[in-house]
Amino acid sequence: xxxxxxxxxxxxxxxxxxxxxxxxxxxxxxxxxxxxxxxxxxxxxxxxxxxxxxxxxxxxxxxxxxxxxxxxxxxxxxxxxxxxxxxxxxxxxxxxxxxxxxxxxxxxxxxxxxxxxxxxxxxxxx
Amino acid sequence: xxxxxxxxxxxxxxxxxxxxxxxxxxxxxxxxxxxxxxxxxxxxxxxxxxxxxxxxxxxxxxxxxxxxxxxxxxxxxxxxxxxxxxxxxxxxxxxxxxxxxxxxxxxxxxxxxxxxxxxxxxxxxxxxxxxxxxxxxxxxxxxxxxxxxxxxxxxxxxxxxxxxxxxxxxxxxxxxxxxxxxxxxxxxxxxxxxxxxxxxxxxxxxxxxxxxxxxxxxxxxxxxxxxxxxxxxxxxxxxxxxxxxxxxxxxxxxxxxxxxxxxxxxxxxxxxxxxxxxxxxxxxxxxxxxxxxxxxxxxxxxxxxxxxxxxxxxxxxxxxxxxxxxxxxxxxxxxxxxxxxxxxxxxxxxxxxxxxxxxxxxxxxxxxx
Numbered sequence: 223x224x225x226x227x228x229x230x231x232x233x234x235x236x237x238x239x240x241x242x243x244x245x246x247x248x249x250x251x252x253x254x255x256x257x258x259x260x261x262x263x264x265x266x267x268x269x270x271x272x273x274x275x276x277x278x279x280x281x282x283x284x285x286x287x288x289x290x291x292x293x294x295x296x297x298x299x300x301x302x303x304x305x306x307x308x309x310x311x312x313x314x315x316x317x318x319x320x321x322x323x324x325x326x327x328x329x330x331x332x333x334x335x336x337x338x339x340x341x342x343x344x345x346x347x348x
Numbered sequence: 349x350x351x352x353x354x355x356x357x358x359x360x361x362x363x364x365x366x367x368x369x370x371x372x373x374x375x376x377x378x379x380x381x382x383x384x385x386x387x388x389x390x391x392x393x394x395x396x397x398x399x400x401x402x403x404x405x406x407x408x409x410x411x412x413x414x415x416x417x418x419x420x421x422x423x424x425x426x427x428x429x430x431x432x433x434x435x436x437x438x439x440x441x442x443x444x445x446x447x448x449x450x451x452x453x454x455x456x457x458x459x460x461x462x463x464x465x466x467x468x469x470x471x472x473x474x475x476x477x478x479x480x481x482x483x484x485x486x487x488x489x490x491x492x493x494x495x496x497x498x499x500x501x502x503x504x505x506x507x508x509x510x511x512x513x514x515x516x517x518x519x520x521x522x523x524x525x526x527x528x529x530x531x532x533x534x535x536x537x538x539x540x541x542x543x544x545x546x547x548x549x550x551x552x553x554x555x556x557x558x559x560x561x562x563x564x565x566x567x568x569x570x571x572x573x574x575x576x577x578x579x580x581x582x583x584x585x586x587x588x589x590x591x592x593x594x595x596x597x598x599x600x601x602x603x604x605x606x607x608x609x610x611x612x613x614x615x616x617x618x619x620x621x622x623x624x625x626x627x628x629x630x631x632x633x634x635x636x637x638x639x640x641x642x643x644x645x646x647x648x649x650x651x652x653x654x655x656x657x658x659x660x661x662x663x664x665x666x667x668x669x670x671x672x673x674x675x676x677x678x679x680x681x682x683x684x685x686x687x688x689x690x691x692x693x694x695x696x697x698x699x700x701x702x703x704x705x706x707x708x709x710x711x712x713x714x715x716x717x
Contacts, residue, residue, distance in 0.1 A: 257579070258387040260670035261648050261677075263699075279699065281648050283386045283669055284579050305646075 223342055224249060225316050229292065229332045230341035236316065237292035237332060240323075244293050244332070247320045248280065248311065251345045256282040259311045264300040264322055271295060271324060273331060278321065280311065293331050295324040354378075358403035359496050359557040367575055375468030377404040380577040389580035390672040393543050394715075397502035397573035399565055400581060402549065403557060406470025406492040408463040408477060415459050417618075418484030422477055423453065424603060424626065426616040430455040435523045435540060438463075439603055439611055440473055441622035445629055446599035447606075449473050450591065452540055454525045462525070462536070462551075465492075466593045480621060496557025500564055501547030501576075501584075503715075508567035509548050513537060517548070531563035542581065544588025545715055583669050586678065589640060589711030595651060595666045596638055596680055602626065604634040605682065607710075636663060637688035640710040643668075643677035643696060645703035654697040655681050655705075662687045665696060671712060678712050679705070 224230065228238035234252035238245045253259065261281040271277050273294040280287050300322050304310060311319040326332075336344065355378040358364075364371060369380035380401065382389065392398050410419060416428035425438040435454040439447050449469035454462040465473040474490045481488055500508055506517050515528035515537045525538040533556045541547040552560050565575065582592065591597050591606055603612050603626070612626055643649050649668035654661055668679030679696070687694060690709050695702035 257382060258385050260387075261646075263647065281670070283390075283583060283672070284381070286648075286650060 224338050226338035229335035229337060230344075231290065231292045231335055232344065233290045235290060235292050237335065239326070239329065239332065242326060242329070243298060244295065244324045244326045245320050246277075246292060246322050246324060247315055248289065249341070249345075250315045253312045253315045253319070256280060256285060256287060258283050259308045262304040262308045262311065262321065264304070265297050267297050267299060269297045271297060289321065291324070292335055293324060293326055293328070295327045297322050298325050299323040356404070356493075358401055359554045360401045360403060360561050363558065363561060364401065369575075369577060372578070374578055375404060375466065377467055379404060380575070382577040382579045383575050386577070386579040386583065387672050389574055389576040390583050392572070392574045393502045393545055393576060393580065393584055394673055395503070396571050397500060397504040397508055397568050398543075398576035398580070399561070399568045399573065400499040400501065400576050401561070402497040402499050403495075403554070404467035405497050406465035406467060406473060406490070407495045407497070407551060408465060408470075408474055409489040409491055410461045410463060410477070410481065410486055411459060411489065412484070412486035413459055414484040415461055415486040418481040418486040419453065419461055419463070420616060421484070421618060421620050422480035423451070424612045424620065424622060425453065426613045427453050427455065427461055429616075432457060433524055433526060434521075435525055435538065437611060439608070440476060441603070441626065442599060443622055443625065445602040445622045445625035447593070447597045447601055447603060448476060448599065450593055450597055454536075454538060456525065456527070456536070469593060494554055495551055496554050496560070497549060497551050498557065498560050498564060499541055499547060499549045500568065501541045501543040501545050502573060503546060504571040504573065505545070505547045508564065508571060508573070509537070509550075512563055512567065531560055533560050535560070542588075542590055543584040544590070544711065544713055545584075582667075583672055586667050586669055586680065587671055587673055587711065587713035589680070591638070591680075592667060601682075602629055602634060604629050605636050606638045633685060635685070636682040637685045638666070639681055639683055639688050640708045640712060641665070641668075641679040641681050641694065641696065641705040642708050642712075643679065643703055643705045645701075645705075647696070647698035647701065647703045648677045649679035649681070649696040649698065649703070649705060655683055656695045656697065656702060657687050657692070662694065673713050680710070683707070
């Protein structure tokens with residue numbers, strides 16, 4: 223079971239509300255599928271993101287994958303630790319491996335995303 | 349011979365699945381890309397040992413009184429110059445000098461050679477060789493599907509293989525091959541590889557490849573080694589500066605472009621396919637040059653990314669990754685000859701950004717002596 227304190231996208235990002243900000247990362251399933259993550263490219267603080275728009279790139283040894291914003295809003299912080307330690311996304315995807323914080327434009331938009339049970343069902347279906 | 353639809357499977361397929369490998373289609377074969385972490389597989393080979401299923405490679409035996417002469421006419425190297433039991437890196441080129449495939453040629457006997465081709469080109473090379481050998485008293489026996497190939501690579505390779513074989517490994521030099529038994533299985537044992545480490549490649553009949561794998565895996569495990577998939581095979585060969593067909597080599601590329609002039613034996617007697625074109629290129633100089641790059645900004649240069657000097661596009665990245673050993677992004681790229689000097693600064697176009705990179709000498713990694 224994935225953590226039930228947050229919502230998920232079909233593209234395997236997670237988003238957790240923290241006050242009026244949303245914290246965004248990728249799921250353990252996504253990190254495992256990518257394999258060893260060696261580079262994470264994140265947006266500049268202050269950039270405005272559209273929901274479902276790309277906000278960055280994650281690279282494993284073999285592959286390059288786009289990151290999609292689960293919700294729209296302005297980027298208020300990025301996880302600087304991933305610059306030197308991108309492997310945190312593999313080892314601790316739901317906590318230390320977080321990627322960006324976003325000032326959420328519409329908190330209600332999270333209700334349209336998958337809850338933990340629905341996301342579990344999605345990855346179980348492969 | 350009829351084959352089932354879909355990708356070919358190596359004789360080790362069930363073992364890979366049991367080991368938890370992630371399988372992908374590669375060159376028409378279903379192959380393990382990784383068993384666990386690519387980085388851990390990579391490090392295991394650099395520090396201890398790794399075991400590779402290379403049964404997808406093509407094994408072409410050429411035999412007959414004119415086998416050597418026939419190969420000399422078909423390839424850019426001079427196989428008759430090989431001592432029995434020795435091998436060299438070679439290429440089969442088209443008439444215009446483009447590379448059809450890169451090969452290893454082993455001399456097994458006075459009139460018997462083994463040519464090992466890349467999986468994706470094995471059928472093309474087999475057909476092309478058969479045609480080129482036509483005028484010669486030599487017979488081509490394509491045993492690609494009848495043979496399995498397992499490689500042990502890494503500094504501990506010799507101590508893993510030694511107790512399992514009657515081949516004198518201490519006496520088996522780099523790029524040498526010997527017949528013998530491994531784990532009781534008739535085998536050809538070669539001291540060759542594609543990782544930049546010491547290691548051995550063991551050829552056996554398809555039917556006995558599973559037994560061979562099991563015996564070698566036990567030895568590899570005993571030194572804390574692991575089975576290794578194509579993912580780490582690619583990062584290992586890239587650090588070692590070795591070309592991969594389809595990335596650094598193709599029909600649009602000549603050996604001179606790839607800094608492999610030493611492979612082309614223009615001084616050998618007799619004609620060979622591609623000679624006229626290759627002599628011209630040798631005289632005029634190549635139109636592009638393969639270089640090593642170390643990315644100095646943020647980002648990883650990948651296959652297909654454009655390379656610029658100032659506003660001028662100079663070439664393209666052929667392979668790139670984050671080097672597990674060096675901890676920096678490395679790449680190989682073709683650039684204009686004038687931009688190929690060591691130390692030249694270029695920009696790699698990584699998504700929307702131009703990221704600086706420095707031309708460096710290849711290989712990126714050389715094993716400790």
